[in-house]
Amino acid sequence: MKKQILLSTPHMGEQELKFVQEAFETNWIAPVGPHVDAFEEEFCQHTGAGYAAAVSSGTAAIHLALRLLDVGRGDEIFCSTLTFIASANPIVYQGAKPVFIDSDRTSWNMNPDLLQVAMEKRAKIGKLPKAVLLVHLYGQCADIDPIVEICQKYNVPLIEDAAEALGARYKGRCPGTFGTIGIYSFNGNKIITTSGGGMLVSDDERLVKKARFLATQARDPAPHYQHSQIGYNYRLSNVLAGIGRGQLQVLQERVEARRRNFEIYQKALGNLPGIEFMPEAEFGRATRWLTCLTINPQAFGADREEIRLGLAEKKIESRPVWKPLHMQPVFAECESIGGEVAEDLFMRGLCLPSGSNLTDEDLERVIGGVRVSNCNLKYAHM
Numbered sequence: 193m194k195k196q197i198l199l200s201t202p203h204m205g206e207q208e209l210k211f212v213q214e215a216f217e218t219n220w221i222a223p224v225g226p227h228v229d230a231f232e233e234e235f236c237q238h239t240g241a242g243y244a245a246a247v248s249s250g251t252a253a254i255h256l257a258l259r260l261l262d263v264g265r266g267d268e269i270f271c272s273t274l275t276f277i278a279s280a281n282p283i284v285y286q287g288a289k290p291v292f293i294d295s296d297r298t299s300w301n302m303n304p305d306l307l308q309v310a311m312e313k314r315a316k317i318g319k320l321p322k323a324v325l326l327v328h329l330y331g332q333c334a335d336i337d338p339i340v341e342i343c344q345k346y347n348v349p350l351i352e353d354a355a356e357a358l359g360a361r362y363k364g365r366c367p368g369t370f371g372t373i374g375i376y377s378f379n380g381n382k383i384i385t386t387s388g389g390g391m392l393v394s395d396d397e398r399l400v401k402k403a404r405f406l407a408t409q410a411r412d413p414a415p416h417y418q419h420s421q422i423g424y425n426y427r428l429s430n431v432l433a434g435i436g437r438g439q440l441q442v443l444q445e446r447v448e449a450r451r452r453n454f455e456i457y458q459k460a461l462g463n464l465p466g467i468e469f470m471p472e473a474e475f476g477r478a479t480r481w482l483t484c485l486t487i488n489p490q491a492f493g494a495d496r497e498e499i500r501l502g503l504a505e506k507k508i509e510s511r512p513v514w515k516p517l518h519m520q521p522v523f524a525e526c527e528s529i530g531g532e533v534a535e536d537l538f539m540r541g542l543c544l545p546s547g548s549n550l551t552d553e554d555l556e557r558v559i560g561g562v563r564v565s566n567c568n569l570k571y572a573h574m
């Protein structure tokens with residue numbers, strides 16, 4: 193029996209277990225402790241962020257970011273439509289409303305021109321959004337500079353959801369460090385993982401301190417338990433922060449391994465008719481967290497769903513590109529600025545197994561599986 197090849201699995205290095213053991217030996221089995229502090233500090237060194245707060249998930253980090261910016265009932269948030277639902281769920285937790293913005297074809301991320309148009313319209317009626325939530329998808333940065341410029345022009349804070357883009361670069365700098373607040377995720381499928389976890393960063397120390405305060409039940413400085421605000425239990429465990437410290441040490445290797453997967457796939461499949469790989473925008477360096485491609489079914493002879501099912505039969509997991517949020521039943525009532533590009537990427541887009549721990553043999557199996565789905569159909573049509 194051949195082993196299952198999954199989309200993206202955890203890949204531990206050499207140091208993680210040592211840090212975890214240290215947590216056990218010192219009995220720091222708590223959502224505070226030396227690994228949490230060190231992880232935050234080392235994360236800042238890695239990304240160039242000013243300050244960081246380690247939390248229990250990327251979703252929690254987004255929720256805290258919205259709270260820090262006083263997002264509340266009736267507010268609007270401009271949000272990338274092509275993303276995982278976790279980007280937008282916290283908007284709803286806060287009683288606010290997402291307004292979705294379509295992607296461009298260069299980066300698959302938020303189209304700055306559409307953002308400008310939407311912002312201008314809202315400015316005219318005196319109802320600017322409370323924040324812009326920009327997602328860097330599949331390890332590739334959006335075109336950040338023009339988006340920052342638009343946000344500054346209208347004085348609207350920018351939150352960067354860099355959950356999928358740790359290790360990427362935009363004009364040499366790390367995504368997540370350009371906006372007012374950036375967030376990252378260490379979920380099990382991300383480029384580095386703590387099993388579950390996240391990070392909130394900002395250059396504004398006050399915001400990060402407040403994030404830590406809110407993440408620990410908003411306890412006022414008093415020996416008794418006193419609270420003048422509603423908080424959350426969102427801090428990262430010291431044990432998991434130990435895993436994070438080890439993972440940070442191998443981040444660069446993980447990026448190179450995922451880029452290598454992409455190159456091997458592209459070399460083997462790139463010149464098949466109807467296959468196009470996700471472009472790498474010239475303004476940045478992608479991590480290729482997931483290798484994504486689009487299929488033109490007429491030219492290829494099979495659509496992305498036929499390829500996906502063919503791979504599944506061979507015990508290979510692949511996934512459609514994210515279903516855009518403006519197409520999700522739960523957001524049916526929400527406004528969307530454009531959406532056709534994201535819809536097309538969803539209809540034709542497929543993510544191939546992309547873990548940094550895939551072997552050459554695994555990659556060969558995936559490549560073979562994609563090729564066969566193309567041949568089968570050709571023969572079927574003859």
Ligand SMILES: *Cc1c(COP(=O)(O)O)cnc(C)c1O
Nearest residue numbers: 249250251276278279355377379
């Ligand atoms: C994974 C992910 C999140 C959420 O992170 P969790 O740690 O799983 O809560 C948010 N946004 C995007 C784009 C993601 O891929």
